[in-house]
Amino acid sequence: YERSLPPQQNLTKAILLSINYFTGSSLHSPTVREPAYNFSGTAVIDQDFKEIQLSDFKGKYLVLFFYPLDFTFVCPTEIIAFSDRIKEFHAINTEVVGVSTDSHFSHLAWINTSRKSGGLGPLNYPLLSDFNKTISRDYGVLVEEEGVALRGLFIIDPKGILRQITVNDLPVGRSVDETLRLVKAFQFVEEHGEVCPANWKPDSPTIKPDPKGSKEYFEKVN
Template sequence: MSLLVTRPAPDFTATAVLPDNTFKDDFSLSDFKGQYVLLFFYPLNFTFVCPSEILAFNKAVKEFSDNNCQLIGISIDSAFSHLAWKNTKVQEGGIGNIQYPLVADLDKSISKSYEVLLDAGIALRGLFLIDREGIVRHQVVNDLPLGRNVNEALRILHALQFTEQHGEVCPANWNKGEEAMKPTAEGVAEYLTNHAS
């Protein structure tokens, strides 16, 4: 697996199920140029960890949207399977009517291009934050049993936007609204002195 950070995000066109449950056959990543995109892969519909992640992202969909960031979920399932999962109640193992697109990677070409496809034919839990110019700025890949942290994904989005706006860098455990540091030796020394304890 190679690192995609700092490189253009591999573009794709595929069928997606939209928030209103319609199919869009020519759904493309390039349609979101000018927006941030949080693209995440999950192994399979109707499984165990996957719905917990999909529902957790859905709870935060407004915060992502308010920060000009489009959430997109992808698995190797068909669009029909995505729709069936959305049409199944949460209490019955479904995900309900989530409010971001689910892309069908039936031929596995998107999973391959992001280098998250396992030999078994399903994707690892890859997550990619793409900036407004289409460049991957953050990626994390979890093994199948390890669910991701939606709050951490939001934190990284906020950090990226902060650095773009202010030109400062975000130290360990930085959260929105906290002090950052100037990218100079003096700036780092001042920050570390102020936060030594």
């Protein structure tokens, strides 16, 4: 793919990636197969404040998901759903980080609110503050006029490369099952070299990515 780009486009891409590496800022929206944009900020982890950044997760898959606001309605259902299944993510070498434009103080207050009252209760992964909106803007999910992020979800591989991007409008939440399925699918391809068809799940058939080898799959399922 890289070799097919004209030299000028390759140079432009290299300049953009260099700017992000040294400054942490982006000049275009994130793109699958390119390095994820660096981020850093204050997160709430185990009832405490801690600075985190993208490089902390090197060597692991990372599910980075954005949500609009603390103390809202759909958001706690998503955040809790990921938290309740964190062991399944850890079992496949994957970490989860949630992000919104609220302050870390707001995050902590929400975590300290019971689930029956619309709060989060104890949380099993970092909740990152993007109070200055830099991260949401860099990742292309910020609704500027509202100051909140769309429901963006980014799967970043152990080398820091973006492998998947999903962005929902505000009213509709995301699926933890689908997120786990996608991570497992990317990991399967990396380990085995075969590709994953529609609705693939672990232990279901995969496809050899060549004209002759692929016939084995098509003969099996059709």
